[in-house]
Amino acid sequence: MSFRDDAVEDGARKPLLHKGSWYRKGSRQGSMLGSTAQLVRDSISVYLCVLIAALGPIQFGFTCGYSNPTQDEIIHDLKLTISEFSMFGSLANVGAMVGAIASGQMSDYIGRKGSLTIASIPNILGWAAISFARDASFLYMGRLLEGFGVGIISYVVPVYIAEIAPQNIRGLLVAIAQLFLTVGIMLVYLLGLFVPWRVLAVIGMIPCTVLIPGLFFIPESPRWLAKMGKNTDFETSLQVLRGFDTDISSEVNDIKKSVASASKSSSTVRFSELKKRRYSLPLMIGIGLLTLQQLSGINGVLFYSSKIFASAGVSSSKAATFALGAIQVIVTVIATTLMERAGRRLLLLISAPTMAAGSILVSAAFFLKDFCPEHLHHYLGVMSMVGILILVIGFALGLGGVPWIIMSEILPVNVKSLGGSVATLSNWLAAWIVTMTANLLMDWSKGGTFALYALVSVFTVVFVKLWVPETKGKTLEEIQASFR
Template sequence: MAAGDLYEDVENGLETPLIKLAADEPTAADQSNGSIGMVLLTTFVAVCGSFEFGSCVGYSSPTQSAIRDDLDLSLSQFSMFGSIITIGAMIGAITSGRVADFIGRKGAMRLSALFCITGWLAVYFSKEAWTLDSGRFFTGYGIGIFSYVVPVFIAEIAPKNLRGGLATLNQLMIVCGSSVAFIIGATVSWRTLALTGLLPCFFILTGLFFIPESPRWLAKVGRWKEFETALHTLRGKDTDVSREAAEIQASIDDLHNLPKVRMLDLLDAKYARPVIIGVGLMVFQQFSGINGIGFYSTQLFVEAGLSSGKIGTIAYAIIQVPVTMVGALLMDRSGRRPLLMVSAAGMTLGCLMTGTSFLLKQDLSWSPELVLILAVSGVLVYITAFSIGMGAVPWVIMSEIFPLHVKGVGGSIVVLVNWLGAWLVSYTFNYLMSWSSTGIFAIYGGFGVMTIVFVAKIVPETKGRTLEEIQASINSSPKFDLN
């Protein structure tokens, strides 16, 4: 079907509404015979970018001692290396929406992969701190774009009944990438570990030749024939996609009648709720401490009393993957909001346990073994809780709540805030640990409590709604239906 078959030809004054939608007509998203294999393949290629994201983030923890020894880096220099990835990611976040809107979702992923390849090679050949930092910065820029485009791309290609679960694969592959970096980093040199970061990029660059572009983006830029082809590729050649196509094209038609949105326009009251939700979730995700704990987990376990921090890091790495899988399975069953609140409560408990262990460590009357068990258990409870909800759900909701014409700018702002928080937490973690190891976990735990309140009062439930239904809900009421 062509766009002219569905819409008024304004220039010629013709009306050709050839598609009639019956109330009982099944949508492509509800049909069971669709091309689920292509949806899964497309999602797999996209989440290779998420795996790359995790590889980049997880690189600094197992390599800290070796890099500092080989290149004679001070603690402050390594803190800069560990955190400069987030500065690159902030710049990537600022440009991510515009890049993804201009060259497409697939084009943005190609660009990201090339930046990551450049960065890893710079790290591998580094002899001095500045080249090491440059490589880390380039990988940061690449994953800054990945962090926006991957969840958006998945949300745009997935049927509504699978969207939550498939979008959660984004976070699952992030933790898989991080876990693999932790485990491999315990056995190989830091230069060899840098080379392993190239592999997901090659998978992405190859896989993008075999998957379709986002139908919603193709419709947005007026490539209607490719839009039709992409939608049939994703839903099945013989699947009736008329209703889904009409919904998408109707939203694009509305989009063309709306003004172009700039970042300052997000201050408008009509965009306030999605901006507050998206930004708020990212602030609470980061300021609950995840990137400080994740970037420097090896050193944290040593501070707690383990003779080798690598043992705790491997346990940290292993536990993330199955728990994130559980979160993915629950996403479209229990809903987004319950997962967020349970996750935040668990993170608060983990912070309380870890902070208490460091407090007891100062009192020599307590058994060192008991203190160590409490500290390690607290960190593992924290990462378990984070992986089941706060890791994945904010990204899923971010990809769902913005209207299509605001998604590029709004998503960029949300991702920018996420990476700004990541930089602040990762850069200050070592200094705050030196100030008060108990105090830092009290701060993180406090943000966990505020997260529960924020979700209960502000965040909507988006489970089971199409993107168009979510936008209709936003536009029809000044407040979301939280039921």
């Protein structure tokens, strides 16, 4: 339902309810009004914005998955060692760390759209460098450029979506970014079955090449515009996002109060002030979740699953890897639909134990392989494949997308750039550690490697139980106020 402004009583506007549209009255009643069909109709602008912004996560996924199906070809064509290829795979994370450091300040100064535009350019240049590579140096340069762009994208996209979304579908919409990331991974796995690695790099340019012009057709984040004092643009952006027949006055007031409160507290937060609970707790939660997400070993699996499957005795390792990517997309779709029903916290408490169980199963399969007769190795290969499948399903259910959602929701406006950059940096640092060490750890002990990943997943359960709050159905202003 929505309110119209065509009735006036005592010189003031008197809103009239009419059927077929949706209105959020205040910050608590939005999720109770309107049917799903009405919500979709009146939020069509938001969905279009999310679909365009989600081209960034597709690029993110393509970058994450690229080293998996191309490993043997690149090593053969460019005469690389395993260590050199591991360096190539991990350099995306190094570039992403630099991008993460820049992402918060950049998105604060030039906006969310401007940051995504800048992030797209090194991605395109990076893929071009890889496609023309004749030695390791061009591969490394291209991977670093890609990583820099992806590091910015990984922070800015969830923040932008969280800031434009209505409260009762915010989790769903931010989860779409994770869904498109898995789509990007699946696409690179699929195309890697048929396309040479140089052509695959050229295809990798497409998402960001489309994203740049697409950004001209979507509004800037209303909350960023309000923070920058652009009140006319802020209200116009919010009206476009909510629909022209929707009364946005309550939401405008909520955002203005939040921005004014943040400005009054401190326009720039000093490091010495971060010890205050209102900053330290959300920072700890954001950094902790994004670090544990990567230390669970997921990048080691996604980057090198073909090698893992081959080591386990799976005959068609590339096809198995594509099946893994497809299942990840399907499970992410399910998790996305559950985001506003089950809540963020419950999904994490299902996700982490599932990942632990999968890692333990893979670890057991590899340990048993050293002691079992050779005719049983086929069954142990199936066991390890099932374990990896369970691990990836668990990741897609919660730990893949929920940490980014929570990070984008809990950080106060005046610490979002600093906190978001630090949290994203910690994520990429952990990703670099896992990606760089995965091949080396596998050579040391495949069973021991997955045992370590299982321990991290168990600790994640403890972390979520003790510190992570539920943010479902609350406005960003309510969530941030709860830490005071």
